[in-house]
Amino acid sequence: MKIKGRVWKYGDDVNTDVIFPGKYTYTLTDPKEMAKVALEDLDADFAEKVQKNDIIIGGKNFGCGSSREQAVSCLVYAGVGAIISKSYARIFFRNCINFGLPALNASDAVDGIENGEIIEIDTESGKISCKAGVYSFPPLPKEVVGIFDAGGLIPYTKKQLGIKT
């Protein structure tokens, strides 16, 4: 899979409260509405200007805080194609796999990529191409790659249980 998009670059410890504020967690369920509040408390411009397949760059510990899955799904609904970060909070990372959003670990790429530039990710070869050059990222562990390939945990479980859609 190739993902090409514009970069939105943020810093370390971007937490789930600024990605999807807690006050919405039991009241906003419509994907369109959820997309509109994505990153509301971090970057007021984001939801309005984000385009399909744009890529978020974070520093270390991206997605720390709450277990809320909407911190991932609101980004997917907003069109985000991938996240590249130095590290992820573990529940957020699991939620990315479970929701089929590529969350890549690539510290050098984070340092090399500039805010606003267009970059391309090739998930098959594990490469990120940007102005500063080409960076690589490690693949998902083999035990969980199936979940990702199935498009997330719910479709994966369906398949596992032999339930037809």
Place this chain on the structure above:
Amino acid sequence: MGKTLSEKILGKKVNKDVVAGEIVEVEPDVAMSHDNTAAISKSFYKIGVDKVFDPQKHVIILDHCTPAANSKFAQNHKDIREFVTKQNIKNFYDIQHGVCHQVIHEKGHIYPGALVVGSDSHSTSYGAFGAFSCGIGRSEMAVIMARGKIWLKVPETIKIYVKGKFPKGISSKDLMLQIAREIRADGALYKAIEFCGPTIDNMSVASRFVLANMAVEIGAKAGYMIPNQATLDYLKKHTSRPYEIIESDPDATFEKTYTFDVSNLEPMVAKPHTVDNVSPISEVAGTKIDQVFFGSCTNGRIEDFQVVSDVVKGKKIHPGVRMLVFPASNTIYMEALKQGFIQNLMEAGAVIMNPGCGPCMGNHEGILADNEVCVATSNRNFKGRLGNKNSEVFLASPRTAAECAIAGKIVDWKK
């Protein structure tokens, strides 16, 4: 080669030797969810399964926005009540009980050696009872409902060894903030933390709970300690489930050991907007405050009430400050009434609220206005956490929160 508690508990679940780094598929013993159960149930039905795999395993507690703040929250609760009835989930606790992380062990669902998951990040809390316990996502809980299983990576373990005697008025919250200051918000990412040492051995259950509760704030997957006598006494009173205490072997591999000495610890605060932005209180003394939020799953227990009540007894809360009090559970509320703590707080001018999460994640019951400052005994101070991104939250111990409520500002009460 010795094994850590994580390797032992997860290995037992798959009937083989496992080592840190391995990924295993396991059946948790207990699975906790709260107000997010409505969303979970929708994902569960989306899978195409009709019956919950093992209704006994699930514990569902309403606490995040109780009583419902508006019709949407009300619908959310209603959906959950219908779901638990239909699925015959008996371990359901409606809005009168309190915060999930308190109610679950008060009602006897947590025991040493258990493998527990919760669709709430602070599910690390149950490590306080010697369980291996971690937070998971909503879809994962839906899949546990469908097939009883989840994949987990066996974590590496960090040891946090704590020694020394707390100076008067200093508590495990100050220690935890000091730990966050040193280890940082990502310092224990993916790892299990074993809290140990003489100070931990001598702590009350509630004080130990604070550490396990906030282990996730430094990135940990689980944070646990071996039950001490106080914990065993508590378990005797609260659970009838048989259990086996599981401990790390003396020659187990730990990735790193940190040592903390609490003998000279000062009151600590986490400044806006991150939990690891910690300093001794003296550095922010004088900051004017508008609200005090006393409660939450971190610090709303009876020993916390004792401390806060002792500070405010016979005094008045500063007229510029609103002090909101949320007992962590109904049981704690009744005990606080019995011991006169509630009376002291009310006479001082505090507002006593219902047990539950209150404003902790910005839903209701005490949202801040623009530019307001709150001292909270909870565990997170992220931007917007208390419902308004233009407000500021300082995290502190119950003692510090009470002293600030009286002073009307952040005060170095140790001076």
